[in-house]
Structures are given as C-alpha cells and as structure tokens.
Amino acid sequence: MRLELGKIKITDIQFGETTKVENETLYVNKQELIDIAMQDDRLENVNIELARPGDSTRITPVKDVIEPRVKVEGSGVMFPGMVGNKVKTVGTGRTHALVGSTVITCGKIVGFQEGVIDMSGPIAKYCPFSETYNVVVVVTPKEGLETHIYEAVAREAGLKIAAAVGEAGRNVKPDEVVVYETKPLLEQINEYPDLPKIGYIHMLQSQGLLHDTYYYGVDAKEIVPTFMYPTEIMDGAITSGNCVAPCDKVTTFHHLNNPVIEDLYKRHGKDLNFVGVILTNENVFLADKERSSDMVGKFVEYLGLDGVLITEEGYGNPDTDLMMNCKKATDAGAKVVLITDEFPGRDGKSQSLADAKPEADALVSCGQGNIILNFPPMDKVIGMLDYIESQIGGYEGSLKPDGSIEGELQLVIASTIANGYNKLAARTY
C-alpha cells in the first residue's frame, strides 16, 4: 500500500460563513456543524466552541480528539465502518490532513470520566492539544439516555464533524506531501533483504463500556489478532471509544498520528525493514488473552520478524496482555521492545506495571502519571468543572473556590500516552 499524506498547515481558527481553509486559517460554519451532530435525535443540544493556543481556556471533560482528514484519492472514506456506512479498505491513494487543528468532543458520560486540556499556563506543556487549534463539540444528551448509547452518540458526532471539517482540505494544496509505502510481504522482504524485519504489535483497549476501540467499525473485543498495512491506520481504520484514564488513553488523533509507525517509516529502508502491524486486543477474559497472545506469537513466527515494538493502552489488565505478547514474540524468535507509561507510586519506587515477565528486558517509558500538579484558574471553561474531583487523577479537595485545581498528572489528556506522542520519558542513570 502506498499513501500520500498531504499536510495542510493550520495556524488559526475562526468561525465563518463557510467551512474552508484559507491562508492557513480554518474557518468553520458553526450552525452547519451543529446540524450535522443534531441529525441524531438522541441529542438534546450541541454547542461548538473554539480554543486556541495561548487562550485562558480549560476544556473538560474531554472524550475524544480527532484530526480532520479527507480521502482525496483511493478507495474508501475516512473512519471506515464508523462514518457513512462504508467499510472499503483504506490506506492507499491520497489523504489530506488539517495539521495543527483538531475536533474535540466534550461532555459528561459518567461522573468520573475524562480529563483536562489547558490552552495556556503551566499545565499546557504536558498536553499536545494545548498547541493545536481546536473545534470543541460539547454534547448534551436527551434526559434519561442510557450510558452506552450516549457514549456511541457522542463518539459518532465527533467523527462525523471531523470528517465534515476535513472536507475543507479536499481542494487545498498541501504545504507538504509525505509518502508512506509498505509493499506486500514477500516483495517488502525482498526490497531490503539485508535489513532486520521489524513489526509493530499494536494493542487496542477492548474491555467494555468506555474501554473500547473499533477496527473498521468492528468492536475490538470481537476480533482475533490480524495483520494490517500501517497506512490503513492513517485513514482512520482504528477509532477510539476509550474514555477512562485521560493521561494514557489513545484518542483517534493518536491512532491517525501514531508515532511508532511514523518513526518506523523514517528508518524504513535505512536500518530496518518495516513490514507491518499486528493488531490485537486487551480483553478481560483470561482465555481471550491466551488465544490472542498465542496468535500474536504465531504471526511473529509466520512473518519471520527479527524484532517487534509493542504498545499497550491502559493499566492493570493490559499489562498482562503486554507481558504475554512480549514472551510469545520472544519465543517466536524476535527481539522485543515495550513502550508504555508507568504508575510506580508517587515516590517512583514501586513496580511500574501490574505484571512482569523475565523476557521484558527492554522498555521505553512515557512517564508516570502519579505526580501532583497545580492547575491555575482559567478565564473560560468549555464543558464543566463539576466532575473534576471524581475524574481520574482528581480527589476530594482538588477543586479550589477560585477554579484552580490540585491534581495528578493523570488528569491531563495524553500526558503520559503509552505510544510516545508526548513529552515525558524516564532515563536510568
């Protein structure tokens, strides 16, 4: 598969009469976007707000973050299986991305969910979306809407709006076009026969309500491990339905911009041969873990991989999948490096993960979520602060009368995200 990704730089965002991109500014028609979301009659109300870097604005509780993209050439549509009832395979042709902008969904689904994005101040440095121009979609469901349905409605509204905003980039000349290509396996191996064959084992959160991910619209709990071209992910083949633990949730934005895939492509043909992605899940049932990790090991052996990188999403339950995948990939003959964040207690001295295996001897850390931070008050809140103290990383007494917050780094969206799209790391001395 060969994908040209046209990057259209966005350096400002404004409301306008039509949704368009002009001179690096993204204009959005507010009513048009509200109408797209309100096609779903299960919603009571939708509001659209804009948040720019440097604004004294706090966005919470954040559900998903999505980069607006559009398929310009090639089969399929953005977010197949989720938008427009189309499931054709994506990942070829040309896609345009409005780089520097996002669509963020925001709203109360359960009382302890999701976290915070500060657009300025000392907390902004922990969050990648403090530096982007954000279209924030605040959704309010009809009274009494069942939680699972509300989650689905909010998720779909975000994807539909992101697809609509992405359309603004269809006929715009990109500032940069990056070409990503992975060939069919035998051809790819023959292209660089002397370079080590490297794969990426991509673990998807798949446990239940607010802990789900979708692959071409299929609930990841229901998949068995499969193999995919990395470029499919850049076209939205994987979308997030995960809402708990703000710091290390993988939003749809992070799937589209997966840094492991990005970096493997940078070295593809230079010092490694990036042959593809093994996709797997993180189920609750231990028999599922056994089955999925066996199949991951089988893929590693069948593909003849020399090395793999593995990322997980979440803490606890997924740590067991991570270790099982690590062991079985090692047994299948590959060298394994794990990428994850850590929860070693506030003093950093406890075990970082809830499971371990002797084979797990190479790990890249994306930081730890337990440190305490002070969030100063902001002039504007998009969403609501009502749930701060019960959000993950908040606690009784977190919210001060002046609107400032004392809380753990866990509260900040994507601050320790376990695929490395963040600014924290750990080093040994």
Next chain:
Amino acid sequence: MKGENMDKLIITNNNFVYDKYSKEIETKYLNEQTFLQVLECVRDKIHQRHKLLTHPLSGSVKPNETPFKSIIISQKVQTMDFDGLYLIENSIASTKKFLNNRPTPHCSEKIANDFRLIDLSLIENAIKKMYCL
C-alpha cells in the same frame, strides 16, 4: 437454573452484578466489602484450587479510584492455578501500592452508580465470551 455456567463463580461487591447474574451464575456477594477484600477473597479461593478466569484489574479505573470489583473464577479444579495465583498476588500488591498513594475516596451515590455500571459492563463482556470455553 445455573445451566451452562454452572461451573463458574462470580465474586463481587457490586450489587448491579449480583442483581443481574446471581440467578444465572453462582455469585458470592461481598456486600459493603472493599475492592481489596474482593481480591483477597479471590486469592483465598485460588488457594482452594479454583481457577482465575477474568483479570483482577480489569478496567482503566485504578484500584484506589473505584470501590467496585467483580471477578469470575471456576468452581473447584484439580490442579493448582499457579498462573492465576501469580496474577492475583500481583494485583493485590498493585492495589496496595495505589491505596498507599491515596485511599479510595468516598463518592456520591450517583458517581458510585457510574462505577457500578462500568464494573458491570466489564464483567458482562467477559460473560458473553464464556461460550468460547
């Protein structure tokens, strides 16, 4: 009455799980006991040769954040489930680490119901998969 799931046992302190499944699957309801006490009960059961079937730390909500936990184990088996024992002991250590950081906060009934709902959803999805065994 217990049908095809007669070989399973749910250990829970979540009344949503008890109300939904106790007629279908044998359920040990640890009313008003803590998350840690549920894990310790499961550990004791594994020592009595039950097999662990679901992950003790299911869910991304950390063990010092939610008061509720439901775990499925088998009815008695012949051999000791050492993998399960390792997992439950690690989970207990991990829970104590988080509780040492900060005890589980007291939450309103509305928030508690959200925690119950998430715990129910996690175990529901595991139960749906039981036909695979």
